[in-house]
Amino acid sequence: xxxxxxxxxxxxxxxxxxxxxxxxxxxxxxxxxxxxxxxxxxxxxxxxxxxxxxxxxxxxxxxxxxxxxxxxxxxxxxxxxxxxxxxxxxxxxxxxxxxxxxxxxxxxxxxxxxxxxxxxxxxxxxxxxxxxxxxxxxxxxxxxxxxxxxxxxxxxxxxxxxxxxxxxxxxxxxxxxxxxxxxx
Numbered sequence: 001x002x003x004x005x006x007x008x009x010x011x012x013x014x015x016x017x018x019x020x021x022x023x024x025x026x027x028x029x030x031x032x033x034x035x036x037x038x039x040x041x042x043x044x045x046x047x048x049x050x051x052x053x054x055x056x057x058x059x060x061x062x063x064x065x066x067x068x069x070x071x072x073x074x075x076x077x078x079x080x081x082x083x084x085x086x087x088x089x090x091x092x093x094x095x096x097x098x099x100x101x102x103x104x105x106x107x108x109x110x111x112x113x114x115x116x117x118x119x120x121x122x123x124x125x126x127x128x129x130x131x132x133x134x135x136x137x138x139x140x141x142x143x144x145x146x147x148x149x150x151x152x153x154x155x156x157x158x159x160x161x162x163x164x165x166x167x168x169x170x171x172x173x174x175x176x177x178x179x180x181x182x183x184x
Contacts, residue, residue, distance in 0.1 A: 035060040038067075045156070046071045065158040066098045069132055072156045075106050078129030079153040085137055089114040095134040108132060113149065115139045123148045 034042070037055040044051050045068035055061050069082040084099075086092040089112075096112040103110070111125040113135030122139065126148045133140065133149060143149035 035064075037061055038064045041065075042068055062095055062098050063102070066095065066102050069099065069156050069158060070103045070106065070108065073108065073131045075108055075131060077153065078109070078131075080126070080130055080133050080149060080151070081153050082132040082156040082158070083140065083151075083154050084132065084134040084158045085140060086134065087136070089116060089136055092134045092136055096132075099132050099134065103132075110134060113139045113143055 035055075036059065037053055038060050041051050041053045041064050045065065053061065053064070065084065069084065073081040084092075084095050086095060092114050093112045096110050099108065099110040109128070109130045110132040111122070111130040111134070113122050113126075113133050115136055115138050117139075119142075122143060123146075126133075126143060135143075140149065144151060
């Protein structure tokens with residue numbers, strides 16, 4: 001991640017005062033000091049800037065965009081407001097779990113839209129209303145095509161795709177990003 005002088009960094013993690021997320025006490029232990037990726041990426045993402053970030057495994061990337069996403073949604077609006085794409089089902093479910101854990105006291109709704117699971121269950125969950133959708137490009141694309149995943153209220157889209165992206169996957173990702181951009 002490239003840091004520019006115009007982007008302020010997050011020096012400490014006073015989550016209670018910085019963010020509206022209310023974490024239970026055991027969670028505070030994990031958020032005493034932000035990692036390098038969190039210092040550089042959270043504020044720009046929350047402020048609506050386009051951010052491309054790369055960091056090693058275990059540095060807090062998932063928490064970085066999960067916190068940013070949770071700051072950007074309005075839980076009183078039962079519509080999809082954030083979309084997080086992942087290259088694997090396992091990562092999409094992991095991201096869903098982190099978003100639900102961090103957003104527990106916000107009553108956030110998050111659903112993992114992934115292949116290999118019931119399409120009917122995805123449709124049911126999306127009709128109920130999900131603030132955040134974490135998913136794989138193929139299933140997310142299918143839900144958009146079927147008009148079950150509405151994109152009109154998506155404010156934040158995050159992409160947890162790695163460099164080892166498959167060609168078929170990249171075509172779906174490109175289509176999704178173009179579709180989201182076309183709404184603007």
